[in-house]
Amino acid sequence: MSDAVQPTAAEVRAAAEAVKTALDRHLAAVERRSGEDDPAVYEAFNQLAAAAETYDELLYDRYDEVTPFEIPGAEDALPPYTGPEEPNALSVLIRRDYAVVEPQRLLAQAQRIEAADYVEGAEADGSGTVHEALGTLFGEFEPDEIASRHKEFGLEEGDSTLWVTASDDQSDPGEWLEAPFEGVDPQRVVCRFDVSAVFDDEIADEIDDEGDFEDELDADPDEEDDLEPLER
Structure with missing residues (x-):
């Protein structure tokens, strides 16, 4: 400069x-x-x-x-935070991302679900595509169960986040169904929890940096002249 x-x-x-x-x-x-x-x-x-x-x-x-x-x-x-000090209602907003890494496993799980329903007298939907299999899977299991068993269903976890927002009153039935995630006010978020592989990468980088630094500290004193200065 x-x-x-x-x-x-x-x-x-x-x-x-x-x-x-x-x-x-x-x-x-x-x-x-x-x-x-x-x-x-x-x-x-x-x-x-x-x-x-x-x-x-x-x-x-x-x-x-x-x-x-x-x-x-x-x-x-x-x-x-600018929301009510004593909220009368709250909303829990959750996003979880998955990659479909084993489509055949996903299809097989959906077929098992349909076969069990068919035995009980329900009509089989015939999930022959990934799109149909996902509908069957999420129609059968709660999202938390899918999150805990995602590998069984051929899925791989991505980033996820959970927001708890406060409000003065509970919404009327059906009020936000057309656009459930619009109009979220960040200043009414009581707390949020994020999960991402990027956090693991940052921690790993810090550990690697500390390890490199310790390796140089442990170097043979006779070889000190061969060490390059650490960058800040």
Whole structure:
């Protein structure tokens, strides 16, 4: 970065002071928290994340230096909760992704279901396609059971998420059936739980990085001159 656009030392110092202030506010919010999902804690967290990101950027631009810690950016966190403090109703929104990796296994399971129904007197639908087999499978089993037995059905798990949203009153019967997932307000999300292989990859990368660092620390002192400097 050219000298003309570099931040001043005073700007870096001010950003550092902002991080200190945000840390104090976050600790105070945690100490006063009214519950597990206190909106004041979320707000203080986001302010701390934003202050830390600003300081890290200015520190690097001015001194080519970085901080030894990483705080998730505010965009990665839920916005402050603005829903009712004592919700009268809630909605649970779930998305689970699967890949059909063994179509023949899926078809065989659907045929077993239909054969059992046929013995009991129901008419067999004849699931001859993956589309029909999926309809049979999800019509027979609850989604949680399919999630726990997905390999038996020739499926492979992908990402999944669960959102719990609060509302003042329960919806009227049939009110949202035409568009069940529209109009979800992130600020009324009480909590959410995400599952993704990307999280496992991030953890694995961190372990690999730590292992590489430890390997270099354990290297023969006589070979120290052959070590390359670690990149930050």
